[in-house]
Amino acid sequence: MNLTLRVWRQKGPKEKGHFETYQVQDVTPEMSFFEALDKVNEELITAGREPIAFDHDCREGICGTCSLTINGQPHGPDEAATGCQLHLRAFKSGDTITIEPFRARAFPVIKDLVIDRSALDRVMTAGGFVSVNTGSAAEANSILVPKDKSDAAMDAAACIGCGACVAACPNASAMLFVSAKVSHFALLPQGKPERDRRVLAMQKQMDLEGFGNCSNESECEAVCPKEIKVCNIARMNREFLRAIFWSKE
Amino acid sequence: MKLDAKIPAGSVSQKWDKYRFDLKLVNPANKRKFDVLIVGSGLAGASAAATLAELGYNVKVFCLQDSPRRAHSIAAQGGINAAKNYPNDGDSVWRLFYDTVKGGDYRAREANVYRLAQVSNSIIDQCVAQGVPFAREYGGALDNRSFGGAQVSRTFYARGQTGQQLLLGAYSSLMRQVNKKQVQIFPRREMAELVVIDGVARGIVVRNLITGQFESYAGHAVLLATGGYGNTFYLSTNANSCNVSAAWRAYKKGAGFANPCFTQIHPTCIPQSGEHQAKLTLMSESLRNDGRVWVPKKKGDTRSPDQIPDSERDYYLERQYPTFGNLVPRDVASRAAKRMIDEGRGVGKTGLSVYLDFADAVKRQGKAKIVEKYGNLFDMYHHLTAEDPYRVPMRIYPAVHYAMGGLWVDYNLMTTIPGLFCLGEANFSDHGANRLGASALMQGLGDGYFIIPYTLGGYLASTKLPKAGTDHQAFAEAQRLAHERVKRLLSSKGKRTPVSFHKELGKLLWSNCGMSRNEKGLKEALAKIPAIREEFWNNLVVSGSGNDFNQTLERASRVGDYLEFAELLVRDALERKESCGGHFREESQTPDNEAKRDDANFSHAAVWEHAGEGKDPIRNQEPLTFTDVVPSQRSYA
Ligand SMILES: Cc1cc2nc3c(=O)[nH]c(=O)nc-3n(C[C@H](O)[C@H](O)[C@H](O)COP(=O)(O)OP(=O)(O)OC[C@H]3O[C@@H](n4cnc5c(N)ncnc54)[C@H](O)[C@@H]3O)c2cc1C
Ligand code: FES
Numbered sequence A: 001m002n003l004t005l006r007v008w009r010q011k012g013p014k015e016k017g018h019f020e021t022y023q024v025q026d027v028t029p030e031m032s033f034f035e036a037l038d039k040v041n042e043e044l045i046t047a048g049r050e051p052i053a054f055d056h057d058c059r060e061g062i063c064g065t066c067s068l069t070i071n072g073q074p075h076g077p078d079e080a081a082t083g084c085q086l087h088l089r090a091f092k093s094g095d096t097i098t099i100e101p102f103r104a105r106a107f108p109v110i111k112d113l114v115i116d117r118s119a120l121d122r123v124m125t126a127g128g129f130v131s132v133n134t135g136s137a138a139e140a141n142s143i144l145v146p147k148d149k150s151d152a153a154m155d156a157a158a159c160i161g162c163g164a165c166v167a168a169c170p171n172a173s174a175m176l177f178v179s180a181k182v183s184h185f186a187l188l189p190q191g192k193p194e195r196d197r198r199v200l201a202m203q204k205q206m207d208l209e210g211f212g213n214c215s216n217e218s219e220c221e222a223v224c225p226k227e228i229k230v231c232n233i234a235r236m237n238r239e240f241l242r243a244i245f246w247s248k249e
Numbered sequence B: 001m002k003l004d005a006k007i008p009a010g011s012v013s014q015k016w017d018k019y020r021f022d023l024k025l026v027n028p029a030n031k032r033k034f035d036v037l038i039v040g041s042g043l044a045g046a047s048a049a050a051t052l053a054e055l056g057y058n059v060k061v062f063c064l065q066d067s068p069r070r071a072h073s074i075a076a077q078g079g080i081n082a083a084k085n086y087p088n089d090g091d092s093v094w095r096l097f098y099d100t101v102k103g104g105d106y107r108a109r110e111a112n113v114y115r116l117a118q119v120s121n122s123i124i125d126q127c128v129a130q131g132v133p134f135a136r137e138y139g140g141a142l143d144n145r146s147f148g149g150a151q152v153s154r155t156f157y158a159r160g161q162t163g164q165q166l167l168l169g170a171y172s173s174l175m176r177q178v179n180k181k182q183v184q185i186f187p188r189r190e191m192a193e194l195v196v197i198d199g200v201a202r203g204i205v206v207r208n209l210i211t212g213q214f215e216s217y218a219g220h221a222v223l224l225a226t227g228g229y230g231n232t233f234y235l236s237t238n239a240n241s242c243n244v245s246a247a248w249r250a251y252k253k254g255a256g257f258a259n260p261c262f263t264q265i266h267p268t269c270i271p272q273s274g275e276h277q278a279k280l281t282l283m284s285e286s287l288r289n290d291g292r293v294w295v296p297k298k299k300g301d302t303r304s305p306d307q308i309p310d311s312e313r314d315y316y317l318e319r320q321y322p323t324f325g326n327l328v329p330r331d332v333a334s335r336a337a338k339r340m341i342d343e344g345r346g347v348g349k350t351g352l353s354v355y356l357d358f359a360d361a362v363k364r365q366g367k368a369k370i371v372e373k374y375g376n377l378f379d380m381y382h383h384l385t386a387e388d389p390y391r392v393p394m395r396i397y398p399a400v401h402y403a404m405g406g407l408w409v410d411y412n413l414m415t416t417i418p419g420l421f422c423l424g425e426a427n428f429s430d431h432g433a434n435r436l437g438a439s440a441l442m443q444g445l446g447d448g449y450f451i452i453p454y455t456l457g458g459y460l461a462s463t464k465l466p467k468a469g470t471d472h473q474a475f476a477e478a479q480r481l482a483h484e485r486v487k488r489l490l491s492s493k494g495k496r497t498p499v500s501f502h503k504e505l506g507k508l509l510w511s512n513c514g515m516s517r518n519e520k521g522l523k524e525a526l527a528k529i530p531a532i533r534e535e536f537w538n539n540l541v542v543s544g545s546g547n548d549f550n551q552t553l554e555r556a557s558r559v560g561d562y563l564e565f566a567e568l569l570v571r572d573a574l575e576r577k578e579s580c581g582g583h584f585r586e587e588s589q590t591p592d593n594e595a596k597r598d599d600a601n602f603s604h605a606a607v608w609e610h611a612g613e614g615k616d617p618i619r620n621q622e623p624l625t626f627t628d629v630v631p632s633q634r635s636y637a
Helices: A033-046 A118-127 A147-157 A164-168 A175-186 A189-208 A219-223 A231-246 B015-022 B043-055 B093-103 B110-130 B162-179 B245-252 B285-289 B316-320 B330-342 B359-365 B367-385 B440-462 B473-491 B498-512 B519-539 B551-575
Strands: A003-009 A018-024 A068-070 A096-101 A109-111 B035-039 B058-062 B183-186 B189-197 B200-208 B214-218 B221-224 B263-269 B292-296 B354-357 B394-403 B420-422 B604-609 B618-623
Touching (some): A018 A033, A118 A189, A147 B162, A164 A175, A164 A219, A175 A219, A175 A231, A189 A231, B015 B110, B043 B058, B043 B183, B043 B440, B162 B183, B189 B214, B214 B473, B245 B420, B263 B330, B330 B354, B420 B440
Parallel strands (some): B035 B221
Antiparallel strands (some): B189 B200, B263 B394, B604 B618
């Protein structure tokens, strides 16, 4: 099959970007979308031109590195999948596909499709942890966790930190990302002692980074490759109110 | 090269306790005077960094990714071993030790393996305390499953995302130390040179991957936790960024490289679908808990699997290895699959795969239970192949997966360069010639949480280190070397891309130094690699500049290192004339085609020493002695 790619090219953070068009010929439906990009890049390099810069690493949907908006949708048309899991069978020969970076104020472009998501790390630094030093842990089975609670914590912890939720949100809010981490800990006994401190610190940092507010659009849930649910946001709001009204922090 | 493994005296079960007591301690108030540089933020690097920072050291962490949380460890699926014996099925520290030494085909150091088994239980405690959501039973206690090469259930898991959850645990502890200003993180940095002053590792030069600039960092010790070199083969289950470059730089500066030919080929990966393919995807070994491996009994049987009745299927692992069945170790399972395919009984369009079938498990346990255990793996398979593994058996094929070889380290995890330590997959230590499933996560975290915090303290407390800042001329010299390399890569105005050379090398290695190896093929590879390398330096094209984000340049630099390292890998395979674990020399097999060791001549780690550019490397030996697990022909039948 043959495809036309419209790709965002931007030399650096301060330069203006624009779309460029590339033809990809003789690709097959079982190829991954990224392998089609690889093919374009190999041709560009051979011609002595600069290839399209894009982030990727595991190529199996777990590292959260890839960050492409494909035909207007973060991670593209497949449900519950990352861009690196997308295959050409999702398209027809002759299709034109538009590729941009995840767009959000808090995610400046580094080059072409590569963005800076260090804001997410800074939110985690503010409170996304349990304060326990190596060596001071109790015997593992001395902490019993009901299976449903543990499963729900795992559902939230499955977040890969890709930032698609931010890119999909009309307000560029990071509520789904932050609430997934807050929920993961709030659901487990290990997270309880610091729950107030954690939610206050993470939300504060989130605001400082320039992420927007949540206005219940649920676009985040729709694009999340790990199907993290918006009920986590509701849980975080409860944790936040609890912390504001009852905590001594 | 002097190889002193520094194995403490005493009985194997007493060594570590006694040694920890004997190690000198760094006074708490003095710890903040020490700077520790850690390259790598995977399980090994992140756990070491967090723990050393908690103790009070000043820590700097460097990684390739945009965030430490994305290190390759994130992709580990199946689980992590520990000798908790929660299922009451006969496990113990001693059994984990025994299984690991035997699984590694008696090519690992007993003292190290015992210590690893000993700390395994504390790892689980630590991870649970961090909030790692391991799978649980209805009563709230932790659940276990089985992995290859063991007859007990000792594997802890978080669905099919164990590596992700363990890494996020270590990462959260790391970020807590960033919050406390004990750790500084330097993401998107690639180590370009190791700086050695008066024979001691004192710093690194890294390339900032966004600006292209070289930066110097000085410290009192350097820890490499840079992962494995499986990507030398081009196609592997490793993430794109995995590489050998950091270890290779250290080798060139005098660190011994041990057993490079010990590479693990994992039996259950999704088969290659075409030439375009950039990587292979693993299907976790945990699937062999419930999946049954089979091929048709008849050669060239093209019927769809549901048309082949049970009586015409060959469940060859269950047939050949009745005691361990589908849970034989990886090297054994991979070679068995290869034998079936070589006999012409492979399945799928290309005939290059075997079935992994869940029909019985779904019938016995119900689909809901299978979804709960392996849901994300089945989804991954579905995304890649567009086939539904709940209905059609998976098709799998072996692929390069893990590096047992790596930088040689002594009992302290120190390389042959004083002050340079190596942790996790990057070192050679604990898995011998074949790693058992779910033991890499255990080793990475064992090294980082529970071993290096002691042994590094011992080193710093007992070594006098003169002041050496980044103004020392050794840093200027290292920067000059790094600059020159980039200049050389950019100045080549040839026709071929870095990836095209990488592919060519990978194909050669896979066919001549892959699942089975022989003298003729190895010699042929040894002759061809220098020719590919020469063409690389004459006919390479790298577009763009050295002054900004340039992924082609990054790749070119790594491929340049693979082209040197691959020669060492093949040379090591040629010199080791025995078969052991994942290293299968056709000349050395038992009547049933199993790996046949030659203990009289090869019961040692081969440690390679760089002798200078253009000179043959020197092969040194660390003899292995076994006092507690008596070597025998491995049997899983
Ligand atoms: C698909 C897959 C599944 C697996 N499943 C399991 C499992 O279920 N159980 C199990 O026990 N093991 C499993 N393994 C093996 C295990 O995941 C790895 O061996 C382990 O995670 C390696 O951890 P590490 O910390 O040593 O290195 P890595 O996690 O690979 O981290 C390497 C770090 O070094 C950095 N780095 C590398 N080179 C440089 C450089 N030149 N400059 C700067 N930084 C550098 C990287 O950025 C990264 O931060 C699996 C492996 C794969 C590929
Ligand atoms: S590359 Fe890892 S999630 Fe896409």
